[in-house]
Amino acid sequence: MENRIIEKQNMDVFVNNLINSDAEVVGAKRKDGKYAFGKLADATELCLDYDLALYPPKSYLLPPKETLIKFELGEELEAEPVVEAERVILFGVHPYDIKAIELLDVAFSGTNPDINYLSRRAKVTIIGIDCLNPNPNAFCASLGTATTDTGFDLMLTDIGASYVVAIGSSEGEELLGKYAVTREATQSELVQRDEQRQKALAKYKVALSMSAEDLPELLDKSWDSPVFKEKSEKCLSCGSCVMVCPTCFCFDVQDDIALNLKQGERYRQWDGCMLVDFALVAGGENFRRDSETRFRHRMYRKGKYLWERYGKLGCVGCGRCASACLAEIASPAETFNTLKEERRQHD
Amino acid sequence: MTQLNINVHHVTRVEGHGNITVNAKDGKIEEITWEIPESPRFFEAMLRGLNYEDVTWLAPRICGICSVAHSTAAIQATEAAFGVQPSEQTMLLRKLLYHAETLQSHVLHFYFLAAPDFLGVGSVFPLINTHKEVVLRALRLKKLANDLADLLAGRKTHPTSCVVGGFVKFPETSQLGTMRQRLSEAMDDLKETVKLFKGLNVPDFIRPTEYIALKDPKEYAFISGDISSTDTGIAPITDYLEMTNEFCVPQSTAKFSRHARDSYMVGALARFNNNYSQLLPEAQKAAGELGLKAVCDNPYMISIAQIVESIHAVEDSLRLIDQIVARGLKEEKPEVKVRAGRGVGAVEAPRGILFHDYTYDDKGVLTEANCVIPTNQNHNNIQKDMESLVPSIINKTQDDITLMLEMLVRAYDPCISCSTHFLEVRFV
Amino acid sequence: MISQAIPEASIYQPRPAKLIRTEAIAEREKLFEFEFRDGGELGHKPGQFVEISLFGIGEMPNSISSSPTKNCSFELAVRNVGNVTSALHGLTEGSTVGIRGPFGNGFPIDKLKGNDILIVAGGIGLFPLRSLINYVLDKRSDFGRLMILSGSRTPQERMFVSELEKWQERRDMELLETVDRGDEKWTGNVGVVTTLFPKVDIDPQNTFAITVGPPVMYKFVVAECKKKAIADEQILLSLERRMKCGVGKCGHCQINGVYVCQEGPVFSYAEIRKLEEAI
Amino acid sequence: MKPRLGFFDFTGCEGCQLEVINFEIELVELLELVDIVNFREAMTEKGEDYEIAFIDGAITTESDISRIKEIREQAKIVVAMGACASLGGVNCLKNFRPMEENLKIVYGDCAGYYNTIPARPVSAVVPVEYELPGCPMNRYEFLKLAKALLLGKKFELPNYPVCVECKMVGNVCVFDKGGFCLGPVTRAGCSAICVTTGRHCWGCRGLVDDPNVNSEKEILQKHGLTVDDILNQFRIFNGYLEVSK
Numbered sequence A: 001m002e003n004r005i006i007e008k009q010n011m012d013v014f015v016n017n018l019i020n021s022d023a024e025v026v027g028a029k030r031k032d033g034k035y036a037f038g039k040l041a042d043a044t045e046l047c048l049d050y051d052l053a054l055y056p057p058k059s060y061l062l063p064p065k066e067t068l069i070k071f072e073l074g075e076e077l078e079a080e081p082v083v084e085a086e087r088v089i090l091f092g093v094h095p096y097d098i099k100a101i102e103l104l105d106v107a108f109s110g111t112n113p114d115i116n117y118l119s120r121r122a123k124v125t126i127i128g129i130d131c132l133n134p135n136p137n138a139f140c141a142s143l144g145t146a147t148t149d150t151g152f153d154l155m156l157t158d159i160g161a162s163y164v165v166a167i168g169s170s171e172g173e174e175l176l177g178k179y180a181v182t183r184e185a186t187q188s189e190l191v192q193r194d195e196q197r198q199k200a201l202a203k204y205k206v207a208l209s210m211s212a213e214d215l216p217e218l219l220d221k222s223w224d225s226p227v228f229k230e231k232s233e234k235c236l237s238c239g240s241c242v243m244v245c246p247t248c249f250c251f252d253v254q255d256d257i258a259l260n261l262k263q264g265e266r267y268r269q270w271d272g273c274m275l276v277d278f279a280l281v282a283g284g285e286n287f288r289r290d291s292e293t294r295f296r297h298r299m300y301r302k303g304k305y306l307w308e309r310y311g312k313l314g315c316v317g318c319g320r321c322a323s324a325c326l327a328e329i330a331s332p333a334e335t336f337n338t339l340k341e342e343r344r345q346h347d
Numbered sequence B: 001m002t003q004l005n006i007n008v009h010h011v012t013r014v015e016g017h018g019n020i021t022v023n024a025k026d027g028k029i030e031e032i033t034w035e036i037p038e039s040p041r042f043f044e045a046m047l048r049g050l051n052y053e054d055v056t057w058l059a060p061r062i063c064g065i066c067s068v069a070h071s072t073a074a075i076q077a078t079e080a081a082f083g084v085q086p087s088e089q090t091m092l093l094r095k096l097l098y099h100a101e102t103l104q105s106h107v108l109h110f111y112f113l114a115a116p117d118f119l120g121v122g123s124v125f126p127l128i129n130t131h132k133e134v135v136l137r138a139l140r141l142k143k144l145a146n147d148l149a150d151l152l153a154g155r156k157t158h159p160t161s162c163v164v165g166g167f168v169k170f171p172e173t174s175q176l177g178t179m180r181q182r183l184s185e186a187m188d189d190l191k192e193t194v195k196l197f198k199g200l201n202v203p204d205f206i207r208p209t210e211y212i213a214l215k216d217p218k219e220y221a222f223i224s225g226d227i228s229s230t231d232t233g234i235a236p237i238t239d240y241l242e243m244t245n246e247f248c249v250p251q252s253t254a255k256f257s258r259h260a261r262d263s264y265m266v267g268a269l270a271r272f273n274n275n276y277s278q279l280l281p282e283a284q285k286a287a288g289e290l291g292l293k294a295v296c297d298n299p300y301m302i303s304i305a306q307i308v309e310s311i312h313a314v315e316d317s318l319r320l321i322d323q324i325v326a327r328g329l330k331e332e333k334p335e336v337k338v339r340a341g342r343g344v345g346a347v348e349a350p351r352g353i354l355f356h357d358y359t360y361d362d363k364g365v366l367t368e369a370n371c372v373i374p375t376n377q378n379h380n381n382i383q384k385d386m387e388s389l390v391p392s393i394i395n396k397t398q399d400d401i402t403l404m405l406e407m408l409v410r411a412y413d414p415c416i417s418c419s420t421h422f423l424e425v426r427f428v
Numbered sequence C: 001m002i003s004q005a006i007p008e009a010s011i012y013q014p015r016p017a018k019l020i021r022t023e024a025i026a027e028r029e030k031l032f033e034f035e036f037r038d039g040g041e042l043g044h045k046p047g048q049f050v051e052i053s054l055f056g057i058g059e060m061p062n063s064i065s066s067s068p069t070k071n072c073s074f075e076l077a078v079r080n081v082g083n084v085t086s087a088l089h090g091l092t093e094g095s096t097v098g099i100r101g102p103f104g105n106g107f108p109i110d111k112l113k114g115n116d117i118l119i120v121a122g123g124i125g126l127f128p129l130r131s132l133i134n135y136v137l138d139k140r141s142d143f144g145r146l147m148i149l150s151g152s153r154t155p156q157e158r159m160f161v162s163e164l165e166k167w168q169e170r171r172d173m174e175l176l177e178t179v180d181r182g183d184e185k186w187t188g189n190v191g192v193v194t195t196l197f198p199k200v201d202i203d204p205q206n207t208f209a210i211t212v213g214p215p216v217m218y219k220f221v222v223a224e225c226k227k228k229a230i231a232d233e234q235i236l237l238s239l240e241r242r243m244k245c246g247v248g249k250c251g252h253c254q255i256n257g258v259y260v261c262q263e264g265p266v267f268s269y270a271e272i273r274k275l276e277e278a279i
Numbered sequence D: 001m002k003p004r005l006g007f008f009d010f011t012g013c014e015g016c017q018l019e020v021i022n023f024e025i026e027l028v029e030l031l032e033l034v035d036i037v038n039f040r041e042a043m044t045e046k047g048e049d050y051e052i053a054f055i056d057g058a059i060t061t062e063s064d065i066s067r068i069k070e071i072r073e074q075a076k077i078v079v080a081m082g083a084c085a086s087l088g089g090v091n092c093l094k095n096f097r098p099m100e101e102n103l104k105i106v107y108g109d110c111a112g113y114y115n116t117i118p119a120r121p122v123s124a125v126v127p128v129e130y131e132l133p134g135c136p137m138n139r140y141e142f143l144k145l146a147k148a149l150l151l152g153k154k155f156e157l158p159n160y161p162v163c164v165e166c167k168m169v170g171n172v173c174v175f176d177k178g179g180f181c182l183g184p185v186t187r188a189g190c191s192a193i194c195v196t197t198g199r200h201c202w203g204c205r206g207l208v209d210d211p212n213v214n215s216e217k218e219i220l221q222k223h224g225l226t227v228d229d230i231l232n233q234f235r236i237f238n239g240y241l242e243v244s245k
């Protein structure tokens, strides 16, 4: 992989050039004392040293609400698929969020490729940045998601006076050539990058007490653990944990019709397994009626089900769910560690 | 022998319930009453014991039609009690928001509630077929007003982002720019409105009375200034009790008021009669075109005064936006220090002067509240108008008389639902 | 930058199909026969389902009730329980609906071939099973014995009565029926469907038990099958779950790690044993 | 024939009726599909042949009770619009004081002229088919219901809390800003408008079906509210629940 250098004083120029290109540039901005991704109007709005954006960049690929089909009722039914995709440059995405997008990529392609997701995805350029100030709830170091070698077009690392830029794709290379002032990276700058990454790894406050690969097996043995009931007693079933999660992608589909009762649309909207009616069917049967079963399902989806299905964990350790959960129960790391501890005492 | 028995149970196209009763025999009037049988709501009792943030959040619920007025009055009363001085930017934004409500409420009134009488229909609904352009114009104006309120305060009914000390959400400059464009385009719709109403036949009825409204030396007052009476001059808003002098009458859950005369009027015409010289140029022009001259003693002209005020509201909104943009919009955080005390807030609701008077303890919990609503103040004037009007039209048919009376009540645009919520004044 | 190719068509776009015939089945149940507007075939296997759309109302999963041996058209049997189902019940012949699918795995026909088949239907569980039954009857020589145990709550709630009567008369199959609660006219068995098990004699080695019915039924049916020494691999169940997409994305139908719309709806008990929340 | 609608107001601010009159172009479209035969706030004619009755305001007098019963007799479908009609709403704040005391506070010596009974939602007096909670009700939800009725579709309120919508619009949680919020137990459907516009959720849409009120109370206490504060917050729109328990 080729590496270049952008001097810090040249960064704003790069960003502003991108803003002035035909793409929408999205980056972390300050919002009410937190950070959130949003469209940039100027490079000065962009924060590159943020710890965690409240929401993952998921909504640029899977919007909270998205039209799938437009229809018109009449003699002959007319229904057309709707595929909307704008060119978006996600600027300053942390590795764990890139890993999460890699999971979404797998889930939305494969045997039943999803045209809406994939069309957006094709128009999204990812400029990553290494996370040097992890959020106190994050545990990426334990999941191998604190850094990434894949999934980006460009990857920045702040090494003090400048950024090292790793080129991940020809498109990234082109952007760099066209819009940024760069130079070749020296060997010592690459060493500095490694040091920065190492230092960041040491800053994580939360860690798994086992390796990520052991999770599916641990969960295999933990179905009857009392921890699910204990924790879920506080659960508000508010869905915050799944809504903010970069790897959650469940959705609901509904029809809406105009007041003339002719034209309408079928849309999908974020949904989540922590919500009470998620598994409810018409006869009134609810396959996960109590919060314990929902809570457990989420933990298993994070640590086992998606792994078995897609070969990737359903959690990248960003810590957003833990930050969003008012009941302070949502962190998978906490539950997994408790389960591990139970196992240890059991064995 | 002619017998006249008018009994309008629940006058329609007004907010809340009001009944008209007229009994006459052979031209001799036996009874004329304007009665308000609204269910009392006890807001003043309900607000007691609540924290000031909840108080100012609940106050707009007094009336959905003029919730911005109640919100502003409540906020300003609380600020007065705490000694909070709103910033210049806050006042500019508040005034702009306020114009949104004035415009929305006035358009609703003169197009939806009053106009059907002039056009000989029972409601605005059939006009959609017969006068589609008129209805669409009204809807456009209302949409503009709603969108302006949404932009500044989250929504029009029960605004969310205006708080004690200022605002918690701010529009973007670009949004204000778009709004400015739409406001200036709306002037055409308002000019068409003037044309429409110029052609309508407003009943000719004169009864001189006292007119009370806020007055601010700097501008046509809506949310600032002192109390002004065409009879007795200026008084500070804290003297509102002497002005409003409420008293109970058995036929009504609302309280009646009187001041220098038997009754007085508040609202668009009262404001016009007090402050006409401060109207902005386009509004002045419209007043001239519509034949509205101060001091006007014809209550049926209230709707006309509302049209004039709507134009003023749009003109002034344009100025306010320019000012806000020129100063540069800043995200000011509201700063509030709670202290024990009492404060009065006075604003010009679309229907007239409105007072909120709150007493808080040192934790910011409300201990006493009094709110005096414009329509309450008008009830007595409506009664006196009826007493004066009926003898002069007693020879008309019962249907005509009924219509004239209903139109009279509607001209006041009474907001009865809110008028009955607050009455008694008992500060010791 | 992404390596996945963008597909040409949307997996959410239904194919227009014309309602060509409706027939009342029972009080709340109706049969609908459809033909694709484009003349194409559904190309399904017994046990698969489709997503049927009534635009403006919604979309819902529904099993296919006809056998694939019946060409060109296909049938859905629907109980009126909610929005889409009741709108469907109100449709007149000639109306257009949208169809996606077929989805799901269906019954494992290849494995069933040459074996005896014991079908256990509860209520509208007969809807998907009818597809299989008719398939077996159409290819009678490919299969061994065909035994059907069918339970309804009341005589009025028996599905496909005329077909039941025809089946009753056939010599090449056995049908036993029961109702939970009888009435004056009912002369047959009374009791839940599991009470029929003692009345059939089977050869467990060569028998596949296939059951569809309300969720509560499964545990009891499985217990009876096991009593008869049918291997877990040869006990097949079709499960119902909430479904929105039918294509393994929306997450609603997930039972542990499996998606009912992909790996199901038909599962062997051997698989289900490992799924904690399945039955 | 077009369905015939009637609108009736009880004790409330009439803001929900205003939301209907306040429709913009939708009003024109709606009137192509329905006939409004009774709407005192907007029209003179009073048709008594309505099929669908929209009620705003709470029930707070004896005469309210008889009037709502009459409406129920006539209407095939009764819809409660807004927090007052659906939940009792703010009106129920007075239920925490004896009625005589309320009368005295507001009317003093004139208290004898008036009468009042504890406030209650419409459903406490007559059966109600649909409720559109919210203060004011959400106009888009009103349209959604109207369309569902026209299509013969059943209408359901979301059964998840406001937090979901808060997340969908990308808000910073009020708790994160140092405040507090009733969103975690309040029924969604408002697009979290109060939080989005800078405030917190007061619960005007009522609680979700199975709210975890204990957990919410614990959270509120953790964020500095006293038991009294918490009660007051719940009472502002959901007081009726507490009294009726």
Ligand SMILES: Cc1cc2nc3c(=O)[nH]c(=O)nc-3n(C[C@H](O)[C@H](O)[C@H](O)COP(=O)(O)OP(=O)(O)OC[C@H]3O[C@@H](n4cnc5c(N)ncnc54)[C@H](O)[C@@H]3O)c2cc1C
Pocket (backbone or CB within 6 Å): A280, A281, A282, A283, C049, C058, C059, C060, C061, C062, C063, C064, C077, C078, C079, C080, C081, C082, C083, C084, C085, C086, C124, C127, C128, C239, C240, C241, C242, C243, C244, C265
């Ligand atoms: C694989 C499969 C096969 C089925 N086959 C049949 C059949 O042959 N005949 C039959 O009558 N019914 C069948 N059902 C059940 C049928 O799908 C539901 O009765 C139907 O979805 C109810 O939809 P509704 O809009 O009328 O009800 P509503 O309650 O109004 O449904 C609202 C929404 O909830 C969802 N939903 C509710 N219940 C279910 C459910 N049970 N399964 C999936 N989603 C649900 C739907 O997506 C629907 O959009 C089957 C279900 C599944 C999963």
Ligand code: SF4
Pocket (backbone or CB within 6 Å): A241, A244, A245, A246, A247, A248, A302, A314, A315, A316, A317, A318, A319, A320, A321, A322, A331, A332
């Ligand atoms: S489960 Fe929590 S920590 Fe894991 S990816 Fe989702 S939000 Fe982040």
Ligand code: SF4
Pocket (backbone or CB within 6 Å): A234, A235, A236, A237, A238, A239, A240, A241, A242, A274, A324, A325, A326, A327, A328, A329, A330
């Ligand atoms: S775990 Fe926490 S965030 Fe998730 S639903 Fe429960 S209370 Fe809400």
Ligand code: SF4
Pocket (backbone or CB within 6 Å): A240, D162, D163, D164, D166, D167, D171, D172, D173, D174, D175, D181, D182, D183, D184, D192, D195, D201
């Ligand atoms: S602000 Fe309120 S509604 Fe929004 S997420 Fe936080 S608690 Fe939930």
